[in-house]
Amino acid sequence: MTMGRRDRDRVAEVIAEEIRGAGPREVPQRLCDAVLKLLPVSGACMALRGDGIPVPLSASGERAAYVMEMQVTLGDGPCLEAAETGSVVSAPDLMSSRDACRWPVFAQQAAALGVRSVYALPLGDPAVCVGTLDLYRDVPGELAAEEVRTARVVAEIVTDALVALPRAESDDPDDIGCWLSPLATDHDDVYRAIGMVMAQLGVAADEALSLLRGHAFAKSRTVLELSHEVVALRTRFDDLPL
Structure with a gap:
């Protein structure tokens, strides 16, 4: 061997x-x-x-x-x-x-x-x-x-x-096939926030992500923390000076 x-x-x-x-x-x-x-x-x-x-x-x-x-x-x-x-x-x-x-x-x-x-x-x-x-x-x-x-x-x-992990076959978070960890599913809000910034400003996805990153960095936040605020409607990008 x-x-x-x-x-x-x-x-x-x-x-x-x-x-x-x-x-x-x-x-x-x-x-x-x-x-x-x-x-x-x-x-x-x-x-x-x-x-x-x-x-x-x-x-x-x-x-x-x-x-x-x-x-x-x-x-x-x-x-x-x-x-x-x-x-x-x-x-x-x-x-x-x-x-x-x-x-x-x-x-x-x-x-x-x-x-x-x-x-x-x-x-x-x-x-x-x-x-x-x-x-x-x-x-x-x-x-x-x-x-x-x-x-x-x-x-x-x-x-x-x-x-080798099973793939999810339903939207039920308790389904045994839904194997993504909480750390990963928490990041769904990042993609939701990108979509909301796209809608608010009429920009493409890559520009929306860049804006999220820039604003998070300026405020000493992570993108994930800022995304939670955007999804919860506590922060709107059409109200921010960009």
Whole structure:
């Protein structure tokens, strides 16, 4: 048995044990929990590749979830680059000039939260990227070659686990086929808000998203927080100076 096969079997065993007995909506969170057991990271987050915006699926904790929300709000960061390129994106030191120049605002805000390095791995195959797995560390530095190999295997098996989940066949949120986690379904309001801004201002979807991002950033809010206000009619863009 080659080392690669042994690695894959070990990763598969840990992930299988973590998700054993879990319902479909619990699986994304359990997968993030398994990542922390398999890799020397302090946080992990998974996101699906959405239409112009990543959709957070699960996170290992509040900080990991917030770092992902920052990328959603800014429209910039390792996650978006990995989804766009289909390649692993490595940011070994967010306080270095190299990484800070790549994503200036994201790097500054993530480092302020204590995140010093980020690794974003595409979920899918070279032809189709369905999402990303983000790994966060409290210390700067590259992952060792063996750890990078393990991370790639983790991303492959996580993709297989997500693809194997049942698809929803009804609109009933209690249907066993409705497997999207609360973190993901919460982001439905972002798409609703985009539609409402389009209607209020008569603009296209990409411009509506840019306006949401810009206003959220100016108010030190996340896009998700602002979208909740728009959907609840507490904020209207046709009443705002743009």
